[in-house]
Amino acid sequence: MSGAPVGPGQLHASLRGLAGVDEVGAASRAAMLGTRSIKASSKARAIDLAIAMVDLTTLEGMDTPGKVRALCAKAMRPDPSDSGTPAVAAVCIYGDLVATARNAVGDAVHVAAVATAFPSGRASMAVKIMETEQAVAAGADEIDMVIDRGAFLAGDYARVFEEISAVKEACGAARLKVILETGELRTLDNVRRASWLAMLAGADFIKTSTGKVVPAATPTVTLVMLEAVRDFAVAHGRKVGVKAAGGIRTSKDAIKYLVLVNETVGNDWLTPDLFRFGASTLLNDLLLQRQRMRSGHYSGPNYVTVD
Amino acid sequence: MTNEPTGFPYAPAPESTAIVDISSSYGIFVDGAFVEPVDAPRFKTVNPATEEVLSEVCQAGAPEVAAAVAAARRAHDEVWSSMSGAERGKYIYRLARLLQERARELAVLESMDNGKPIRESRDVDLPLAAAHFFYHAGWADKLEHAGMGRDPRGLGVAAQIIPWNFPLLMLAWKVAPALATGNTVVLKPAETTPLTALAFAELCQQADLPPGVVNIVTGDGRTGQLLAESEGIDKVAFTGSTEVGKQIQRSLAGTRRRLTLELGGKAANIIFDDAPLDEAVEGIVNGIYFNQGHVCCAGSRLLVQESIVEDLLVRLRRRLQTLRVGDPLDKNTDVGAINSAAQLERIVALAESGDAEGAERWSAPCTLPERGFWFPPTIFTSVTTAHRIAREEIFGPVLSVLTFRTPDEAVEKANNTPYGLSAGIWTEKGSRILWMASRLRAGVVWANTFNQFDPTSPFGGYGESGFGREGGRAGLAAYLQERVN
Numbered sequence: 049m050s051g052a053p054v055g056p057g058q059l060h061a062s063l064r065g066l067a068g069v070d071e072v073g074a075a076s077r078a079a080m081l082g083t084r085s086i087k088a089s090s091k092a093r094a095i096d097l098a099i100a101m102v103d104l105t106t107l108e109g110m111d112t113p114g115k116v117r118a119l120c121a122k123a124m125r126p127d128p129s130d131s132g133t134p135a136v137a138a139v140c141i142y143g144d145l146v147a148t149a150r151n152a153v154g155d156a157v158h159v160a161a162v163a164t165a166f167p168s169g170r171a172s173m174a175v176k177i178m179e180t181e182q183a184v185a186a187g188a189d190e191i192d193m194v195i196d197r198g199a200f201l202a203g204d205y206a207r208v209f210e211e212i213s214a215v216k217e218a219c220g221a222a223r224l225k226v227i228l229e230t231g232e233l234r235t236l237d238n239v240r241r242a243s244w245l246a247m248l249a250g251a252d253f254i255k256t257s258t259g260k261v262v263p264a265a266t267p268t269v270t271l272v273m274l275e276a277v278r279d280f281a282v283a284h285g286r287k288v289g290v291k292a293a294g295g296i297r298t299s300k301d302a303i304k305y306l307v308l309v310n311e312t313v314g315n316d317w318l319t320p321d322l323f324r325f326g327a328s329t330l331l332n333d334l335l336l337q338r339q340r341m342r343s344g345h346y347s348g349p350n351y352v353t354v355d
Numbered sequence: 356m357t358n359e360p361t362g363f364p365y366a367p368a369p370e371s372t373a374i375v376d377i378s379s380s381y382g383i384f385v386d387g388a389f390v391e392p393v394d395a396p397r398f399k400t401v402n403p404a405t406e407e408v409l410s411e412v413c414q415a416g417a418p419e420v421a422a423a424v425a426a427a428r429r430a431h432d433e434v435w436s437s438m439s440g441a442e443r444g445k446y447i448y449r450l451a452r453l454l455q456e457r458a459r460e461l462a463v464l465e466s467m468d469n470g471k472p473i474r475e476s477r478d479v480d481l482p483l484a485a486a487h488f489f490y491h492a493g494w495a496d497k498l499e500h501a502g503m504g505r506d507p508r509g510l511g512v513a514a515q516i517i518p519w520n521f522p523l524l525m526l527a528w529k530v531a532p533a534l535a536t537g538n539t540v541v542l543k544p545a546e547t548t549p550l551t552a553l554a555f556a557e558l559c560q561q562a563d564l565p566p567g568v569v570n571i572v573t574g575d576g577r578t579g580q581l582l583a584e585s586e587g588i589d590k591v592a593f594t595g596s597t598e599v600g601k602q603i604q605r606s607l608a609g610t611r612r613r614l615t616l617e618l619g620g621k622a623a624n625i626i627f628d629d630a631p632l633d634e635a636v637e638g639i640v641n642g643i644y645f646n647q648g649h650v651c652c653a654g655s656r657l658l659v660q661e662s663i664v665e666d667l668l669v670r671l672r673r674r675l676q677t678l679r680v681g682d683p684l685d686k687n688t689d690v691g692a693i694n695s696a697a698q699l700e701r702i703v704a705l706a707e708s709g710d711a712e713g714a715e716r717w718s719a720p721c722t723l724p725e726r727g728f729w730f731p732p733t734i735f736t737s738v739t740t741a742h743r744i745a746r747e748e749i750f751g752p753v754l755s756v757l758t759f760r761t762p763d764e765a766v767e768k769a770n771n772t773p774y775g776l777s778a779g780i781w782t783e784k785g786s787r788i789l790w791m792a793s794r795l796r797a798g799v800v801w802a803n804t805f806n807q808f809d810p811t812s813p814f815g816g817y818g819e820s821g822f823g824r825e826g827g828r829a830g831l832a833a834y835l836q837e838r839v840n
Contacts, residue, residue: 068783070803073634083474085368085686094363275633310363311677318363 056206120152150187212249243276264294293326387566430567440496451488470692490810509537511589519545615823620776623769624654630781652777702751775817
């Protein structure tokens with residue numbers, strides 16, 4: 049599949065023309081890669097890489113400026129007891145808290161705002177565009193938008209395409225992450241089609257989930273999305289990133305995702321510019337593992353900061 | 356030693372060998388005990404990944420084979436054939452549990468003696484071997500429901516000769532159904548991989564299996580021939596090369612001894628243009644590079660619809676570059692060592708015939724260890740049905756790629772082989788799967804997967820791939836005599 053499609057009919061035909069995904073085969077490939085044994089120096093390297101790939105996230109109704117400032121401090125200096133710990137990639141917050149976050153982090157980490165009526169995506173196009181523009185104006189340099197799953201499942205790919213294109217335009221220089229909400233798309237064929245749709249419409253990242261729907265990120269879904277960015281890069285010469293978000297809580301899980309990246313798209317994608325974890329609790333487990341690898345023993349939850 | 360195809364190096368993750376206790380030499384296992392034969396010559400078994408000698412075993416001759424057959428006969432007549440099915444089942448369940456309990460040790464031993472990756476012996480061979488014992492243990496007291504009459508009986512003494520590619524798993528395929536149906540066995544493991552069979556003999560002792568029910572004699576083809584031609588047996592079950600299979604069939608002609616053969620193959624793995632491509636690539640890799648291609652049902656002939664062959668080959672070559680070839684005991688190794696110098700020689704010779712006949716060779720770039728027997732994962736393109744590499748079983752990590760234009764042509768090419776053990780079909784179109792499966796002359800047809808095994812599913816071939824089935828209800832028939840009254 050190459051060249052941007054023009055009409056809705058052609059878009060439909062080209063997305064339907066993508067090779068199907070065999071669910072059993074994809075799941076068994078992801079499971080096999082989950083058996084890789086990453087130890088010693090590889091593990092130390094993987095943990096630092098995973099920390100640098102975290103979009104440290106708070107997306108709650110009870111978020112306050114105070115909470116966001118604390119999150120920002122943690123993002124810049126995840127482990128106060130070890131200054132060698134890398135900073136995370138970004139903080140990920142609601143749009144109204146962007147200014148607070150930007151003031152707190154300066155240029156040290158990216159500020160990502162969710163937009164487009166997150167998490168459901170149910171609002172008019174005008175509202176979605178305005179929300180995006182306001183977040184960017186307030187200092188967000190990354191926008192995490194959601195696709196209209198209703199339109200996608202109804203087969204109205206053109207509408208989804210237009211919405212992503214319009215939001216991309218509203219982003220200006222900010223990078224656009226497109227959340228597919230794979231837990232609502234259900235089939236891996238849909239995941240592959242939605243991935244291509246988002247990339248064709250201009251996504252800089254494709255992202256699994258909002259974190260508000262179960263299942264969120266799974267190794268199998270992430271595998272299919274990685275295959276999509278790999279094939280898209282071959283066809284269009286542009287590298288699109290992948291963000292696995294929701295449900296990844298342990299270092300062990302994070303390392304499994306890095307193995308998936310390594311063996312599906314290779315070394316080029318093993319950078320925070322092209323792979324991210326959307327997570328909140330994952331960071332502390334990574335820090336505990338990092339401390340253990342340096343000191344040789346486990347500390348405990350009180351040796352890392354709560355936020 | 357292992358390759359680092361990408362920039363995220365995996366530190367060595369070797370499985371420890373401390374759990375394995377290998378004696379410096381082994382006798383044969385007869386009548387429940389290890390016996391040291393007088394005068395029998397000894398030979399060495401080596402680790403094919405390092406060429407290091409692991410142990411010495413004996414080359415059983417006529418007296419040893421006769422003693423083993425006599426012990427099996429005695430155990431059959433006096434104990435095993437008259438024991439109730441439920442009681443036999445108890446022993447078989449015990450063996451199944453012991454296989455699970457000692458799985459890690461046996462997996463390491465298997466990888467050391469055979470050269471296969473520990474990931475495979477740990478995740479495939481051992482779980483499946485235990486599953487075969489569990490499955491057949493369940494049948495032991497239900498044989499009247501096997502479709503072989505109201506009161507089917509075992510045949511007597513079964514001579515079982517197994518190959519080196521899945522030493523313990525092939526033992527399980529042979530021993531479990533034989534015991535469940537009331538037969539006693541004399542088993543001969545392959546000369547390059549006797550160690551897990553000898554460890555299984557210890558398991559039989561641990562399970563308190565009545566002496567003589569399982570006997571194990573080691574040796575090369577000469578021992579196998581003595582066993583197959585022994586007067587005292589009632590059945591031969593052989594898995595191995597077609598050449599040896601034919602020899603056994605000739606020697607058994609005119610006797611009342613029964614025979615099942617599971618021989619070679621040259622399976623077609625057929626990829627249609629509407630296949631799930633990424634999973635098909637995995638299926639191709641699993642079909643031919645799993646177990647270094649030492650698989651009788653390996654998908655060694657790749658038939659690709661011509662319209663997608665280039666795209667598919669790009670994907671396949673890219674995937675092969677991520678295969679990790681090297682130390683079988685490293686938990687991240689995908690492709691291990693070739694089992695023996697002799698087998699490596701055969702693979703090299705056949706690959707050279709591919710070059711000579713005009714096919715194009717491509718091997719995954721990888722640094723092979725200096726010691727041991729190794730062959731890189733290899734693809735031949737521009738292969739025609741006339742090439743030797745498209746007709747003869749290579750039994751190594753070598754894939755021959757052919758193309759087809761229509762479903763009829765795919766069937767014609769797939770069936771154009773004296774073998775007929777397995778086949779694979781890759782398409783998202785369900786009706787095409789059924790259309791193809793009914794026309795392919797192969798004992799097993801996999802759809803959108805490859806090399807899947809299960810004790811409940813009968814396995815066996817057409818034509819020169821042999822006859823008789825192993826596994827499932829059909830597999831029981833190979834060890835039972837029908838009694839309708």
